[in-house]
Amino acid sequence: MLQADQVVPTTCPYCGVGCQIDLHIKDGMIFRVNGRFDNHVNHGNLCVKGRFGYDYVHAPDRLRQPLIRANRSDELAPTDWDIALNTVANRLRHARDTYGPDSIAILTSAKCTNEENYLLQKLTRAILGTNSVDHCARL
Amino acid sequence: MTNSISDIPQARVLLVTGSNTTEAHPVLALQMKKAVRQNGAKLILIDPRRIGLADFAYLHLRQKPGTDVAIYNAMAHVIIEEGLTNDDFIAARTENFDALKEAVRDWTPQRAAAISGVPAAQIVEAARLYATSGASAIFWAMGITQHTTGTDNVKVLANLAMMTGNVGRPGTGVNPLRGQNNVQGACDLGGLPNVFPGYQAVTSVDARHKFAEAWGVPYEKMNDHVGLTVTEMMNGALHGTVKAIFIMGENPMLSDPNLSHVKEALEAVEFLAVQDIFLNETGRMADVVLPAVSFAEKGGTFTNTERRVQLIRPALPTPGNARPDWQIITDIANRLEADWSYADEAEIFAEMAALTPQYAGMSHARLEQDGLQWPCPTSEHPGTAVLHAGTFARGKGLFQAVNYVTPAEEVDDDYPYILSTGRILFHWHGGTMSRRSPGLDAIAPEAEVEIHPDDGEQLGIAHGDLVQVSSRRGQVVAAARLTRRSPAGTVFMTFHYAEAATNLLTIDAVDPTAKIPEYKVCAVKVEALPVPRQQ
DSSP states (O other), X not given: OOOOSEEEEEEOSSBTTOOEEEXXXXXXXXXXXXXXXXXXXXXXXXXXXXHHTTGGGGOTTBOOSOEEOSSTTSOOEEOOHHHHHHHHHHHHHHHHHHHOGGXXXXXXXXXXXXXXXXXXXXXXXXXXXXXXXXXXXXX | OOSOGGGGGGOSEEEEESOOHHHHSHHHHHHHHHHHHTTOOEEEEEOSSOOGGGGGOSEEEOOOTTOHXXXXXXXXXXXXXXXXXXXXXXXXXXXXHHHHHHHHTTOOHHHHHHHHOOOHHHHHHHHHHHHHXXXXXXXXXXXXXXXXXXXXXXXXXXXXXXHTTOSSSTTOSEEEOOOBTTHHHHHHTTOBTTXXXXXXXXXXXXXXXXXXXXXXXXXXXXXXXXXXXXXXXHHHHHTTSOOEXXXXXXXXXXXXXSHHHHHHHHHHSSEEEEEXXXXXXXXXXXXXXXXOOOGGGOOEEEEOTTSEEEEEOOOSOOOTTOOOHHHHHHHHHHHTTOOOOOOSHHHXXXXXXXXXXXXXXXXXXXXXXXXXXXXXXXXXXXXXXXXTSSSBTTBSEEOOOOOOOOOSSOOOXXXXXXXXXXOOTTOOTTSTTGGGOHHHHHHSOSOXXXXXXXXXXXXXOOTTOEEEEEOSSOEEEEEEEEOSSSOTTEEEEESOOGGGOGGGTSOOOBOXXXXXXXXXXXXXXXXXXXXXXXX
16 A cells, blocks of 8 residues: 655645545655544544545646736736735735725635635735725625 | 534434535534434425435425525414423523514414415424424525525524524534635634624724734724625726725635626726636736645644634645745735734734634644634633523524515516526535546536426426526526426526536625625526537
8 A cells, every 4th residue: 555755634625614634645745635533523534525626736737936917918927926026015005005995805715724814804904904805705 | 603513413403404514514414414313313404405415304395495584484483373482591591582573473384385385384393393302403504695685594593593592502503504614714813894803893993903003003094994895896896996906715706696797897907916726717817816825735724614723734845936825915015014024824823813802712732633612712711612502692692573575586587497506515616626636527527507307398408408597697508407406497506617607697686784695596597509519
């Protein structure tokens, strides 16, 4: 049987049940996933997505590089982090200072972590000065 | 959920409504099956479709979509008329019961039957079972909330739980099942336009002072009015009041209602930035796309449907130049006026826990073993398995009288079928993750529309035929699946398939309070396509 280089306990990324899983890693790839028994949520059980739905992590079309375009009619093209981040910061600042804070809208994510959601709403409220931050809880 | 996943087997009656639990929350459904099969609990299923749980149900009430309030008002009527209320609980823990009593006086089972199509006798039996079991638990998902009456639907369910005292003990409760892995956490940590982390209102002077001080922002700079919800943002973009949109890890071009409208909105803004792990339908419209990482490449926490905060741990290197979302956000903030320097996710958690009362006693170190359920107010607190045991958040539980209103769009001669949308077991939401798993996609490779065989016969549609489904807003092509799962007159589609985006059809009418769109009811027509399907 294939031996894992590493077994990492973590939380399933699919639904709100939050099953506890082990990711079995070999040569930088997830090759097996099992449900963990030592918890109050899934008691070793998993559904078909939680057990087999991880190919997306290794999909060839994962984004690896920031993309940018000057005009919507252009194609998106690779750029570096500095240019991408400066553009985002400058355009958000421009909108805030020209049209007012409430001209900016932010969508945070039910797929991201608590820490990331906290930081993005902090950026929205403390730096951009608007409360227009929402996510797909309603959808 | 007011209760915990592990106390489901203690319920004597399960009332499951608007939740296709075996497909959308399969591992939680195992506990429901255990309650029924091992412990002899009775399952009351209230759902238009003959879903998987129907095989476990003692009673299955198949209501016409959008008529939930009528049924639950009638159940309240029966419980009161037959003297099955828990009067001690009502007296000690609740208020406004007399107003509810008055409001449901005329809601006889016969009246609800005429509206919902559910036989009156079934409504009576469901009411008796729910009220007299000793431990009855209610579960729901988007089938209850994705209506223009979503808030009303939840209120009438809460009325039933309070009048029978089915709150605050194991095996009882009102239990919404959260869809996304961290939708609970995104709400808890202030990813909503009306509240700071911990549901502290942005309109509260005290809350604004608290966060201004913690974040080092002058109090006067704190915005004091409620911001825009998703649907309002899109309207704002179309009307020119919203000029810039930043989106992290969401795909409104597939998940929002009335997609043609969303597309126009995103085209109209001056600046659109998208941060994601794939170039999805929304990213392709953006000016800047920032590559983030998946759950397997970063640390942090998710909060599940039973309010349990659990760790994720990095298992793989980040692909290419992609970076964790929290580092990207920090870098953007620091290019504006911020001076943030977080060493890691645990340090961010410590800051947010200090500002969020429900999380105050938690730290990454404490979450290592089994996570913790909020509220967890101190570093010694064991977490809370059952909410509202001694008192409700507002003190006394408030009964609310609710009147029945019809869905925003009803069927007519031009659009004679009800379209309801939802999920299947093998795919997830917009399909970004599950459709990249060849094993899952091989099982469910194409969009289907569930049609009752009687409707199929009338329309001249055979199983597997390609059909066009149209609403007043758009049309999609999908394969017909003739099945008795959906009742005659109602068709069902998922929103997993970008190539047949069901949300081109759905209506962007929303609940006036929650602003949730009515995904579960809109009017469509179904037509056979003259072209043979390509192999």
